[in-house]
Amino acid sequence: MRVYGRRVHQWTRWPLRVTSSLAALLLFDQAVFAGQFLAGTFPALQTHRDNATYAGLAVLAAAVAAALIRWTGGGPLWPMFAFLGLFGLIALQIAIGFLRLLAVHIPLGVTIILGGLLLTAWSWRYQPGERS
Numbered sequence: 001m002r003v004y005g006r007r008v009h010q011w012t013r014w015p016l017r018v019t020s021s022l023a024a025l026l027l028f029d030q031a032v033f034a035g036q037f038l039a040g041t042f043p044a045l046q047t048h049r050d051n052a053t054y055a056g057l058a059v060l061a062a063a064v065a066a067a068l069i070r071w072t073g074g075g076p077l078w079p080m081f082a083f084l085g086l087f088g089l090i091a092l093q094i095a096i097g098f099l100r101l102l103a104v105h106i107p108l109g110v111t112i113i114l115g116g117l118l119l120t121a122w123s124w125r126y127q128p129g130e131r132s
C-alpha cells in the first residue's frame with residue numbers, strides 16, 4: 001500500500017498495539033495496587049512504586065513504536081507526542097506521589113489511566129493510509 005508516495009508497512013501497527021496495550025495494563029494495575037495498599041496490604045505500596053517505573057518505560061516504548069509508524073509509512077506524528085506527554089505526566093505523578101500530595105496524585109492518576117486507555121484504543125483502530 002502507498003500513502004503520499006511512500007510505501008506503508010502494515011506490520012508497523014503491531015509494535016504500537018502491543019506496547020500501548022502493555023502500558024495501559026500497567027497503568028490500570030497502578031489503581032489496583034493503590035487500592036490494595038489503602039485496604040491494608042502495606043507491601044502493595046512498594047509494588048505500586050515499582051510498577052510506576054515499568055508503566056513509564058512501557059509508555060516510552062509506545063512512543064518509540066508510534067515514531068516507527070510515522071517514519072516508515074508517513075503515519076500521524078501526534079501519537080508519538082501524546083505518549084511522550086503521557087510519560088511527562090507519569091514523571092510528575094511519581095514526584096507528587098513521593099510528596100504524598102494525594103489530593104493531586106489520585107485525580108492525576110485517573111487522568112493518566114484514561115489517557116493510556118484512549119491512546120491504546122486509537123492504536124487498535126488505526127489503519128495505515130487513513131488521514132489522522
